[in-house]
Amino acid sequence: MxxxxxxxxxxxxxxxxxxxxxxxxxxxxxxxxxxxxxxxxxxxxxxxxxxxxxxxxxxxxxxxxxxxxxxxxxxxxxxxxxxxxxxxxxxxxxxxxxxxxxxxxxxxxxxxxxxxxxxxxxxxxxxxxxxxxxxxxxxxxxxxxxxxxxxxxxxxxxxxxxxxxxxxxxxxxxxxxxxxxxxxxxxxxxxxxxxxxxxxxxxxxxxxxxxxxxxxxxxxxxxxxxxxxxxxxxxxxxxxxxxxxxxxxxxxxxxxxxxxxxxxxxxxxxxxxxxxxxxxxxxxxxxxxxxxxxxxxxxxxxxxxxxxxxxxxxxxxxxxxxxxxxxxxxxxxxxxxxxxxxxxxxxxxxxxxxxxxxxxxxxxxxxxxxxxxxxxxxxxxxxxxxxxxxxxxxxxxxxxxxxxxxxxxxxxIYGSKPWRTFGEGPTEVVGGTFQDTKTKPYTAEDFRFTTKNGALCAIELGWPEGGKAVIHSIKPDDHVRAVSLLANGQRVEWQQQPDGLHLSLPAQPVGDYAYVYRIELAQ
Missing domain, CATH: 3.20.20.80 (Glycosidases)
Known part of the structure; x- marks a missing residue:
């Protein structure tokens, strides 16, 4: 003292x-x-x-x-x-x-x-x-x-x-x-x-x-x-x-x-x-x-x-x-x-x-x-x-x-890499410093993508109405093999169509803030 x-x-x-x-x-x-x-x-x-x-x-x-x-x-x-x-x-x-x-x-x-x-x-x-x-x-x-x-x-x-x-x-x-x-x-x-x-x-x-x-x-x-x-x-x-x-x-x-x-x-x-x-x-x-x-x-x-x-x-x-x-x-x-x-x-x-x-x-x-x-x-x-x-x-x-x-x-998230595009959807951030208060809330149409160990992770920033979602960035020639919810491993029904990957989702996971679909693609 x-x-x-x-x-x-x-x-x-x-x-x-x-x-x-x-x-x-x-x-x-x-x-x-x-x-x-x-x-x-x-x-x-x-x-x-x-x-x-x-x-x-x-x-x-x-x-x-x-x-x-x-x-x-x-x-x-x-x-x-x-x-x-x-x-x-x-x-x-x-x-x-x-x-x-x-x-x-x-x-x-x-x-x-x-x-x-x-x-x-x-x-x-x-x-x-x-x-x-x-x-x-x-x-x-x-x-x-x-x-x-x-x-x-x-x-x-x-x-x-x-x-x-x-x-x-x-x-x-x-x-x-x-x-x-x-x-x-x-x-x-x-x-x-x-x-x-x-x-x-x-x-x-x-x-x-x-x-x-x-x-x-x-x-x-x-x-x-x-x-x-x-x-x-x-x-x-x-x-x-x-x-x-x-x-x-x-x-x-x-x-x-x-x-x-x-x-x-x-x-x-x-x-x-x-x-x-x-x-x-x-x-x-x-x-x-x-x-x-x-x-x-x-x-x-x-x-x-x-x-x-x-x-x-x-x-x-x-x-x-x-x-x-x-x-x-x-x-x-x-x-x-x-x-x-x-x-x-x-x-x-x-x-x-x-x-x-x-x-x-x-x-x-x-x-x-x-x-x-x-x-x-x-x-x-x-x-x-x-x-x-x-x-x-x-x-x-x-x-x-x-x-x-x-x-x-x-x-x-951990150990992941970017995909060919960072994401899709209507919500765009404002680039640059001191812009974090200018971003609008994300919607269920907003996805962000990462890759890890050969799998694509599509992260949906809201739960879609009726449990139906479409990921437009996944094209027919991407050859999807399987889709599951990362949080609980549940299988997700899917169909590839000309406008993207259509998902029919199981029950919404409790307490999640964003929803990760692990997508296996043919090599």
Whole structure:
């Protein structure tokens, strides 16, 4: 509790500065001064990266990295769990961006913070850290839930934009080991997840931390206190017309920041050996272009000694093919030639836990999973635990319902491949990022297709009236031999006609959200 006491004592200091407009260079120097004590450890990691980044089939250049392909374990996994959990779970308001928005004077989070906790000069983001106790965090129980949900890999956020490391970093004093829970959250989860036979990854959002607290520079707040620069970072003025259009982003990024980002990422690689690393969008900023290949070569060559690793990136952030494309809260409209991923949250308003959030239905998420898998993709589904380490009961129910469906129908998902077409039917998704709320509900005329072990799986996204269905994509020359319901093995009556495969279905399986027909075709 010494760290909490130190924070409280610093709050009472009469010398804390007020609003301070710093030049980009001065803001960066203030951060460098606050983290100078970690320079030897940082340099040791950077030297190790420089020495070993080319030890393997990859080199630290984009041409070499474009020979990457996702490993078989990942292509077969199809379904993973994402976890946004951190200090931002304490206020439980707005979203996981509360750490930024509480300093943005035009945001509801700002007004809420002042009304609830007082002015940011007296109670800043750092003051939530002692309240983040994680007293009910049970990594073994979490792992069991994720396995029962049917997940094959688990990816907690190791560090969000807020700069608070959820792991035992030797490059910062602002970590979950030294403050708050006083536990290595990432290390404990790694052991529990792997003990249950799942793959383990980490997510790093540190790149954005360079500017995340810039709003606190504009008024009297604790962001301006140099004693907290190790947490708040440079807090550079974020100069972007559109956060997603990095070509218009003029935010200052120093070489010192890039070096620190590389060292912290390599630290995660060396200490936790993740099977997957997920990066948020800002690593696509042009200043990262020369640093990224070093990290990728180092990580891919380390993974080549095992059975391969994955790096998820947003469109345009990497040279095409140098990693695994992630479409945030969105989908693709057709089969992608290489494996890809979508990530979305089980809740509707936020990635992190907030009070009174609502949750997507199991049916909606199973249909999303089926559509994505039919197009050669994976679904990484996010949950947001409460600050005390409990997972909301509504989220648990959704996960277990998905797991129930996968237990009986998973043979159409895990280890499957796309067919010659992803599907048929009247319902089309809107392609691109942040489009997941624009998709209309599927109907019984909507089918998605996968293949496995020589069989075709046709997944109907609704039960047809009268128990009669037609799959138009199956032509007369496809030579069907047998059809059965995958969930219970029941035989399905069928006829091939010029307009497709006609099915006369048995009784509707109880409690299913999508219906899988295993179709044997003549070789």
């Amino acid at each position: 010494a760290c909490a006491a130190g924070i409280a004592a610093a709050q009472q200091s009469p010398t804390a500065p007020t609003a301070k407009t710093l030049s980009p260079q001065d803001a960066d120097l203030a951060w460098q001064k606050a983290t100078a004590k970690f320079a030897p450890q940082r340099q040791a990691i950077l030297s190790r990266v420089a020495k070993h980044m080319n030890d393997g089939p990859f080199r630290n250049d984009w041409a070499s990295l474009q020979h990457y392909s996702s490993p078989q374990w990942y292509d077969d996994a199809k379904f993973g769990i994402f976890i946004h959990w951190g200090v931002y779970s304490v206020p439980a308001f707005g979203s996981e961006w509360y750490s930024r928005n509480m300093y943005q004077q035009s945001m509801p989070d700002f007004a809420h913070h002042v009304a609830t906790y007082g002015p940011q000069s007296k109670f800043g983001y750092k003051d939530f850290i002692p309240m983040f106790k994680a007293e009910h965090f049970d990594p073994q129980a979490w792992a069991k839930l994720f396995k029962d949900a049917g997940a094959r890999y688990v990816v907690p956020v190791a560090e969000h934009h807020d700069g608070f490391a959820m792991y035992n970093s030797q490059l910062s004093e602002w970590t979950a080991v030294k403050m708050g829970p006083h536990r290595d959250v990432i290390g404990e989860l790694e052991k529990a997840v792997r003990a249950d036979g799942m793959r383990f990854g980490v997510s790093s959002h540190r790149a954005e931390h360079d500017w995340f607290f810039d709003g606190g520079r504009q008024f009297d707040s604790d962001v301006n206190d140099p004693r907290y620069a190790g947490l708040y970072g440079p807090a550079e003025a974020h100069m972007a017309k559109d956060d997603q259009n990095l070509a218009d982003d003029w935010t200052y990024v120093s070489q010192a920041w890039l070096d620190d980002w590389l060292a912290r990422t390599a630290e995660l690689i060396d200490d936790y050996h993740p099977d997957l690393i997920y990066f948020d969008w800002w690593i696509g900023h042009p200043t990262f272009r020369n640093t990224l290949p070093k990290m990728l070569a180092y990580y891919y060559n380390e993974g080549a000694k095992r059975d391969g690793v994955v790096v998820n990136y947003k469109l345009g952030d990497f040279a095409e093919g140098a990693g695994t494309l992630d479409i945030e809260r969105g989908q693709l409209t057709g089969i992608h030639p290489t494996h890809w991923q979508t990530d979305t949250s089980i809740s509707n308003a936020s990635w992190g836990y907030i009070k009174n959030d609502t949750y997507k239905s199991p049916k909606e998420l199973i249909h999303l999973l089926v559509d994505v898998v039919s197009k050669n993709g994976n679904l990484q589904l996010n949950i947001g635990p409460r600050a005390d380490g409990t997972i909301p009961e509504d989220a648990q129910k959704v996960l277990l319902a998905m797991g129930g469906w996968l237990k009986t129908n998973g043979d159409a």
